[in-house]
Structures are given as structure tokens and as C-alpha cells.
Amino acid sequence: MHNFLLLALLVLVAAPCYSMADISLTRQLELRHLLKHDCGSCHGMSLKGGLGPALTEDVLMKKPRQMLLATILEGRPGTPMPPWKTFLTTEEANWLLDVLLQGQSDVL
Ligand code: HEC
Numbered sequence: 001m002h003n004f005l006l007l008a009l010l011v012l013v014a015a016p017c018y019s020m021a022d023i024s025l026t027r028q029l030e031l032r033h034l035l036k037h038d039c040g041s042c043h044g045m046s047l048k049g050g051l052g053p054a055l056t057e058d059v060l061m062k063k064p065r066q067m068l069l070a071t072i073l074e075g076r077p078g079t080p081m082p083p084w085k086t087f088l089t090t091e092e093a094n095w096l097l098d099v100l101l102q103g104q105s106d107v108l
Pocket of ligand 1: 043059060069080082
């Protein structure tokens, strides 16, 4: 388990992604925790769907990014999807979308 965490951290640090440079490693870990525990409470622990739809890369890549970004930041009125803009900056929401679109949500 310890080795796995170490490996996961290395993958995170080494992952080539333009927006990762702007978000500290500590914050990236917090965001991954949020994704698993908060988003996961509705979208399923492995984000394959629950009360909310699956957030897997095959589903999300077919949808307009701006729409997905707006959904995360503003929520969807009339549905259980809450707005996250009090907890996430636009940059952080974009980073989470990158994680989801790269199918990396299960790295940690
Ligand atoms: C309280 C339950 C709940 C939580 C918590 C939640 N969501 Fe959702 N989410 C939903 C529901 C329900 C929908 C579908 C809304 C609809 O019917 O259009 C949705 C839709 C979405 C969509 C659009 C998906 C699509 O295919 O159009 C995205 C992206 C999304 N959520 C991301 C997130 C992220 C990221 C988090 C955590 C920061 C999160 N959600 C937390 C319930 C939730």
C-alpha cells in the first residue's frame, strides 16, 4: 500500500499536463480527495454513475467542455448537482476535468 501511494505520487508529479504546474501538489491531492469523496457520493465511488451520471472519460469526451465546466462551477438548477464555485476556482475545476478526461480519477 505504501509503495502504491509513493508510485501514485510519482505519477502525479511526472504526469505531463499543462495545467498541473499551476496547482500545488498539496491542492492536487485535496482535489483528488474531493473528487473521490464528494463527487463520488453522487457519481459513484469509481465515478461510474450513481444518483449522478458516470464521469468516465468515454462519456465526458463527447460533451462540450464549456458545458461540463459550467456544470461543475454553477451546478444544474432543478437537479441534485450543486454548484462548486465556492470551493473550486475555475482553474481547479478545469484541472479536475483534465483528470476526468484523462481517465485518471482512480490514481489515488
Ligand atoms: C448531490 C449529488 C451530486 C454531487 C455531490 C455532485 N454531483 Fe455532479 N451531477 C449530479 C447530478 C444529479 C447530475 C446530472 C444533472 C442532470 O440531470 O442534468 C450531475 C452532473 C454532473 C456533470 C455533467 C455530466 C454530464 O454528462 O453532462 C458533471 C461534469 C459533474 N456532475 C461533475 C461533478 C463534480 C466534478 C462533482 C464534485 C466536485 C460533482 N459533480 C458532485 C449530482 C451530483
